[in-house]
Amino acid sequence: MATMKSLIGLVNKIQRACTVLGDHGGQGMSLWEALPSVAVVGGQSSGKSSVLESIVGRDFLPRGSGIVTRRPLVLQLHKTESGAEYAEFLHAPKKRFTDFAAVRKEISDETDRITGKTKQISNIPIHLSIYSPNVVNLTLIDLPGLTKVAVEGQSDSIVEDIENMVRSYVEKPNCIILAITPANQDIATSDAIKLAREVDPSGERTFGVLTKLDLMDKGTNATEVLEGRAYRLQHPWVGIVNRSQADINKNVDMIVARRKEREYFETSPDYGHLASRMGSEYLAKLLSQHLELVIRQRIPSIVAMINKTIDELNAELDRIGRPVAADGGAQLYMILELCRAFDRVFKEHLDGGRPGGDRIYGVFDHQLPAALKKLPFDRHLSFKNVQKVVTEADGYQPHLIAPEQGYRRLIDGSITYFKGPAEASVDAVHFVLKELVRKSIAETEELKRFSTLQNDIATAANEALERFREEGRKTVIRLVEMESSYLTVDFFRKLHAEPERKPEKNANPPGPNNDLYHDHSLRRIGSNVSAYIAMVSDTLKNTIPKAVVYCQVREAKRSLLANFYAQIGRREKERLSAMLDEDPQVMERRTQITKRLELYKSARDEIDAVAWK
Numbered sequence: 001m002a003t004m005k006s007l008i009g010l011v012n013k014i015q016r017a018c019t020v021l022g023d024h025g026g027q028g029m030s031l032w033e034a035l036p037s038v039a040v041v042g043g044q045s046s047g048k049s050s051v052l053e054s055i056v057g058r059d060f061l062p063r064g065s066g067i068v069t070r071r072p073l074v075l076q077l078h079k080t081e082s083g084a085e086y087a088e089f090l091h092a093p094k095k096r097f098t099d100f101a102a103v104r105k106e107i108s109d110e111t112d113r114i115t116g117k118t119k120q121i122s123n124i125p126i127h128l129s130i131y132s133p134n135v136v137n138l139t140l141i142d143l144p145g146l147t148k149v150a151v152e153g154q155s156d157s158i159v160e161d162i163e164n165m166v167r168s169y170v171e172k173p174n175c176i177i178l179a180i181t182p183a184n185q186d187i188a189t190s191d192a193i194k195l196a197r198e199v200d201p202s203g204e205r206t207f208g209v210l211t212k213l214d215l216m217d218k219g220t221n222a223t224e225v226l227e228g229r230a231y232r233l234q235h236p237w238v239g240i241v242n243r244s245q246a247d248i249n250k251n252v253d254m255i256v257a258r259r260k261e262r263e264y265f266e267t268s269p270d271y272g273h274l275a276s277r278m279g280s281e282y283l284a285k286l287l288s289q290h291l292e293l294v295i296r297q298r299i300p301s302i303v304a305m306i307n308k309t310i311d312e313l314n315a316e317l318d319r320i321g322r323p324v325a326a327d328g329g330a331q332l333y334m335i336l337e338l339c340r341a342f343d344r345v346f347k348e349h350l351d352g353g354r355p356g357g358d359r360i361y362g363v364f365d366h367q368l369p370a371a372l373k374k375l376p377f378d379r380h381l382s383f384k385n386v387q388k389v390v391t392e393a394d395g396y397q398p399h400l401i402a403p404e405q406g407y408r409r410l411i412d413g414s415i416t417y418f419k420g421p422a423e424a425s426v427d428a429v430h431f432v433l434k435e436l437v438r439k440s441i442a443e444t445e446e447l448k449r450f451s452t453l454q455n456d457i458a459t460a461a462n463e464a465l466e467r468f469r470e471e472g473r474k475t476v477i478r479l480v481e482m483e484s485s486y487l488t489v490d491f492f493r494k495l496h497a498e499p500e501r502k503p504e505k506n507a508n509p510p511g512p513n514n515d516l517y518h519d520h521s522l523r524r525i526g527s528n529v530s531a532y533i534a535m536v537s538d539t540l541k542n543t544i545p546k547a548v549v550y551c552q553v554r555e556a557k558r559s560l561l562a563n564f565y566a567q568i569g570r571r572e573k574e575r576l577s578a579m580l581d582e583d584p585q586v587m588e589r590r591t592q593i594t595k596r597l598e599l600y601k602s603a604r605d606e607i608d609a610v611a612w613k
């Protein structure tokens with residue numbers, strides 16, 4: 001089982017770490033609040049400082065008129081076996097104080113450092129560790145004395161401010177309250193007891209301390225209180241006799257004062273029967289034992305709280321992303337991983353895992369056929385135009401059997417129209433792909449914190465898409481031109497095989513110019529060409545999508561970032577770091593979380609170590 005020393009030592013360590021992180025009482029749930037502590041509470045001049053000093057066995061607290069304690073003083077006592085005696089402040093960790101007068105001055109200066117010389121108060125604690133053979137392991141918090149009036153130079157709110165600050169400490173369920181009341185004052189008017197009763201009505205965490213027993217009026221004594229009859233608490237009252245002002249002025253040694261206190265009780269006719277349970281040494285032991293008990297009870301809930309916080313911090317770290325590595329190789333690896341993450345999202349869009357890829361099919365299924373349908377073949381193959389083209393193609397010698405040249409010109413002229421819809425399909429798919437790149441970057445969680453890399457990826461991907469578009473355009477134009485370069489012979493042979501319908505003889509007898517015959521033949525040319533073009537249109541409706549997918553979609557899936565990978569592989573470390581630039585706020589937040597995480601983890605390790613000893 002854990003020893004008392006290691007348990008309290010553990011709490012001391014955790015409390016100090018909390019302060020380094022700016023985590024002290026009075027600001028929401030914190031590790032600090034889960035830890036037990038002892039707070040010294042009392043009215044001004046009730047003897048708080050004297051009690052603390054006699055527990056420590058040293059003079060080290062600032063003295064003066066008015067409110068001297070203006071910041072909480074977290075006093076951690078460590079018993080040394082070696083006999084060494086010194087003090088250390090958390091705000092000046094390298095400096096060992098062996099002169100306790102210098103400790104007093106440092107407390108005073110450090111108080112002013114935060115509050116200024118304005119006599120205002122602050123709830124940021126000063127941490128002081130005292131190592132001595134004359135102490136027990138204990139953490140005490142000295143708080144400003146409760147007062148009823150403000151003094152010169154203090155704001156009117158100070159009375160209330162002090163009470164609020166003291167309350168913020170003592171209202172925590174883990175705070176053990178050392179309520180100091182001078183014996184020469186009516187217990188019913190004690191500020192300390194009043195506040196303690198308010199925050200701890202059952203009295204289970206309040207220790208009543210009665211000071212100045214030696215100053216009571218002759219003929220009166222405090223046995224009513226000390227025996228627990230006047231005001232009942234769960235724990236026994238402890239009576240104390242501190243050094244008087246005259247003793248302090250004469251520099252009476254603390255160890256001597258302790259001896260005198262012991263003698264006082266042992267020889268007192270009033271308190272002799274209570275002597276073994278009185279005095280500052282007894283108080284220190286009592287507190288230390290109680291603290292150990294409380295810590296032991298609290299360990300499971302502290303561990304649970306630590307584990308919960310560690311989980312939360314880890315989750316937040318995952319959300320904002322782990323820190324960027326410093327060496328070039330690791331950075332390159334990270335960039336590639338991020339690119340791959342983007343690439344995965346992009347492919348999911350194309351393959352149907354995410355929306356957007358279907359818009360490409362929309363181009364093939366709807367846009368392209370609609371555009372083909374709208375081509376102005378009616379106009380191009382109108383009677384008049386057929387007549388014009390055929391006549392022009394014939395030249396001075398009209399064709400004898402079939403107008404081969406006329407056919408070719410009409411067909412070539414028609415096929416050229418297909419270039420428009422072919423290129424429009426390439427462009428439409430290009431814009432869909434571009435939009436998917438934009439969406440995929442936005443949807444890649446891992447990339448969120450790297451805006452520079454986001455831009456780099458967008459630029460590289462768009463450049464690649466531009467190249468694919470060029471390739472796609474060339475290919476579809478080629479498909480169209482191929483239709484012109486060699487016509488489907490079968491189509492015309494079949495036409496030839498069909499019997500030619502002659503115009504009705506009776507209705508229009510053939511004249512010398514045979515106009516009717518000529519008209520009929522031109523109409524037939526028009527309708528033949530039109531049928532041929534419809535066939536070409538059907539072919540292109542199928543082959544253009546194939547070309548577009550082959551050149552653009554397939555390439556985007558295969559090698560959208562191929563060039564980018566080749567480029568960054570050659571890049572200097574500086575440029576890689578620049579690509580992984582982050583928002584400074586994110587970096588700051590991560591540092592904070594990491595620090596907290598370390599604190600909580602080391603706290604957990606330490607608890608494990610003592611709890612299983």
Ligand SMILES: Nc1nc2c(ncn2[C@@H]2O[C@H](COP(=O)(O)OP(=O)(O)OP(=O)(O)O)[C@@H](O)[C@H]2O)c(=O)[nH]1
Nearest residue numbers: 044045046047048049050145212241242243244245
């Ligand atoms: N005779 C005698 N004097 C005491 C005793 N306790 C405190 N005093 C004197 O009472 C005065 C005030 O004591 P402090 O210990 O400074 O009281 P405090 O509560 O810390 O006062 P503030 O820090 O000003 O709030 C000092 O002059 C002490 O010497 C005691 O038990 N007996």
